[in-house]
Structures are given as C-alpha cells and as structure tokens.
Amino acid sequence: MPPSTHTVTNQAPPLTDYDVFSTDAALAEGVARHIAPEQAEEARSELAGLGRAAGSAQAQEWGRQANENPPVLRTHDRFGHRIDEVEFHPAWHHLMEQAVDAGLTDAWSRPDGQLRRTAGFYVWSQVEAGHSCPVSMTHAAVPALRKEPELAAEWEPRLSAHRYDYGLDRPASAKLGAIAGMGMTEKQGGSDVRANTTEAVPLAGEGEYTLLGHKWFCSAPMSDVFLVLARTAPAAGDGGLTCFLVPRVLPDGTRNALRIQRLKDKLGNRSNASGEIEFDGTTWARRVGEEGRGVATIIEMVAATRLDCVTGSAALMRQAVAQATHHTAHRSAFGRPLVEQPLMRNVLADMALESEAATTLALRLAAAYDSAAGEGPQAEADRAFLRLALPTAKYWVTKRCVPLTGEALECLGGNGYVEESPMPRLLREAPLNSLWEGSGNVQALDVLRALQRSPQSLDAFLTEIGRAHGADHRLDAAVKDVFAQLADLEGIEARARRLVERMALVLQGSLLVRFAPTAVSDAFCASRLGGDWGAAFGTLPSGADLAALVERALPEG
Structure with missing residues (x-):
C-alpha cells in the first residue's frame, strides 16, 4: 500500500439522520398555527416520524x-406482445411505498387533511422530487372524479388507500391501492388545450367511449388510471372538450389500448416517467362530468396540483437552504467557519428568508383548502381567496426556486457542483414546477382572468393582506402600489408579470408580519417591499438580523 498523502479535514459531514420536520421552524410553527388544537399532537407526532424517515x-x-x-420503457415482451410497461429501480418503489403509506395521496378522509398532507408532501419531497409527481396526480384526481359520483365511489377508495401496489397484472379492483396519472396537452397545443384533437366516440354503454388521438405529455404513464381530455364532437371548433377516465387494465383483466410511444428525456425529474401516449380508436374510457365541460371538470385536479407545485418548490428551496447552512457551519475558510463570514451570512440569511416566505405561503393555501371544503361565509371567502392566491403563489414561488438553488449550490463551492453532491439534482429539478400545470405566463394570465371574472376573489385577497394593515409601513406602501397597478388597466396584459409578482410579495409579507419572528418579517419588508435589495441573494440591508435568520434555518435545530 502506498503511504497516505494527506488526511481529510475541514469537510462537512453529510446531512443525514436528522428530523426534516422538527428542525424546520417555519414548517413546524405553520402547522401548529393552522391545525385544529385537537389534531395538533397527532399531526406533530406523525410529521416528526415522517421527518426522521426523510432525514435518514x-x-x-x-x-x-x-x-x-x-425508468425504462418496455413496449413489447420477448415474444412480441405489446405490453407498454415502465420498469423502475427498486429504490423508486421504496420511495413510493413510503409516500403512499404516509397518506400523501389522501387529503380527503380526515380533518385538516389538506394541511397535514401538504406538510407531509413538503417533508418527503425533500428526499427525492421525481416520485412526487404520481403522488400528486393521485391525490389531485379525487375532486375531479367527484363530478361523477358513481366513478368516485368506485375509484376514490383505491386512490386514497394507504397502500402501494404496483403492476399491470391485475385490474385496479383486485389491488390494494391505485395510482393516477393525467394527460391533457397535445403536440399542437401545449397549454392551449382548446387546440386538442383527440376524439371520443360514444359506445352503447352509458358514459362509455373509445378514444383516438395522442397526448404529448402524460404524467406518470405507468399509473393504474388516467384523467384525460378529448372531444366528443368533431375536432374543429371549441365545443365538445370533455374529461374521461382511462384505466390501464380493464375490469376483465385485459390491458387497455394505451400505447406508450416513448419516455421523455428530461433535464431533471429523472427518476419519474413522463411519456408520449397514443389512443388507437379502441381505447376504452368513461366520461367524467358533463360533455363539453372537460376543462371545468378537470380544473379541480389542476388546482390541487398547482398547490403541490408551490409546495414542491418550497420543499426544494428548504432542502437547498438546509444543505447550504449545514455545509457552511462545518466548513472553515480564512480562519473561521464560513457561516460566520459576514458576506456568506448575508447570502444564507437572504435564502433562508425566501424559503420561509414560500413555506408560510404554501401552508396558508393548504389551510384555505381545508376551510373551503366546508360551508358558511368563511368557506366561501377562502374559495374566493384561492381563486386568486393560488395562481399568484404558483407564479412567484416556482420562479424563485431556480435562482435560490443555484445560489445554494455556490455556497458549497466545487463540492456542490459534482454529482456526488445532492445539489445538482436540486438544481435540475428547480425549473420543473414553473412549467408543470401552466408556465409563468399562463399563471399571470389566469390572475388577470380571475380579476376580471371573479371580483369576489380580489375582495378576499385584499381582506387577507388587510389583516396586517398598520403593522409595517413598507408593507402598507406596497399594498398601495398594488392598488395603483390594479387601477391602471392600460396595457395590463403586458404588465401582468410585474403585477402578479407584487401581489405575491405583499401576500407573503402580510403573512410574515402576522406570524413570523420580527427578525424575519422586518428583513422581508425591508428587502422585498422596501426596495433595499439587489438582484442577487446576499444583498439584505445592514440592519437585518442576519445571525437570527441563519440560526433559524439551520437543519441541526
């Protein structure tokens, strides 16, 4: 053996064996804030257990x-039979089993279900984000299926079951649980689903059809069942766009004619299968909701997955901040730990501030979902609030994920740039949620649509931010600026991004002023709302309590 040339020193240990939930002050405090007191202890224990598993x-x-x-696509078996199966590494199935067993596909069966499920999704997504896609699809399919009570009675127990049962060897009725996917977009239209051409031809059975067409992006093509959009009228024109349920295995055990043409070779989200699929004219489907009301039917699924986009991006940001603060706390340069260097501390504090604002907003949206499922004035107000707040949050939080993960990688230096580090995976994953379920422009235009068609949503939004009125003069000034932008409708579409950004910031600021420690809310208002902030992270004003912000963000607790 050759002699050792050096001893390894001054390297941060891996961030493992910690509680992802309990060491995240913004998350733990947010859950405690919104959950009913009688549910609090059970939820804390459950989430802490999942947090320890996630940190293992x-x-x-x-x-x-x-x-x-x-994943690998197997279109045929060795005898030439068409099988259209997706093969995964065992690690994928372990991740899915843990997620489903933890109830991350089920927000519908218990009190405060959305809040608890959102917090769990946030925790477990930090392990690996790719498998979160089918978890999200499965959870989100339920409200759309409820438009067709007979189908909901059949499929909701399968999708909400806390059991993961993979494989196409049996119909869903013979499995312990089922996973759902979604197919909306086509080559020629993308986000413009009105351009879809897939056709649905009615059969003799009530609500039964065959489909002919394709889907350019099918989320989770290995799933047991899919919600898709197709036309029940000739493809020309707007009429007839309808929602359908398409099972992978038919009730008699034969495989449905759903052909996976290829899997997408994506920038990130590598563990998850996204595919191009075709329906050959014999593909059997059941109608969900009314004919010609497909977008209105599936919009509930889209809304639920948009919340998961916000939550997933917040989770990525939190994990990036955890890795960066952990590394700098254990790595020294120029005679002292990196975390104590003034400029590095400013960078870390600025990222921690962004992460906490995103987390706090995601939990507020989840709590609104729980409230909106009820009856009465508050439920109605929260439904209106979500109509505007959800696309606003989806636009802004997903946009902030990319620069934050890039900055966090830089905190680790060369160690963060190599594939052995978790940072490249976080950075590749970061752009996804701003694309999924509608890009930034789609979200900004949806905000304008809500402002024009649903004035009660603006009232609910203003009521929400008004709860912090008078608490911080910079927040009050920013709210006035939003009023001024809303009053000037000239060229509003071209200015939509600026308006939505400002709306998101005042919403985050109002929540932090009400609920976060003073060090957090003051730094946020001074930088994001007061104008004393640069384009890059690490430009918090001199009066900010940087040490308190970094200490609060450290994953060691």
Missing part, C-alpha cells in the same frame, strides 16, 4: 439510486 441515510440513498437508475 437510507431514504437519501433511495433518492440517489432512483435518480441514477431512471
């Missing part, structure tokens, strides 16, 4: 393996 070395190894061994 075993779970992190599953995440690495799932990404280094992406």
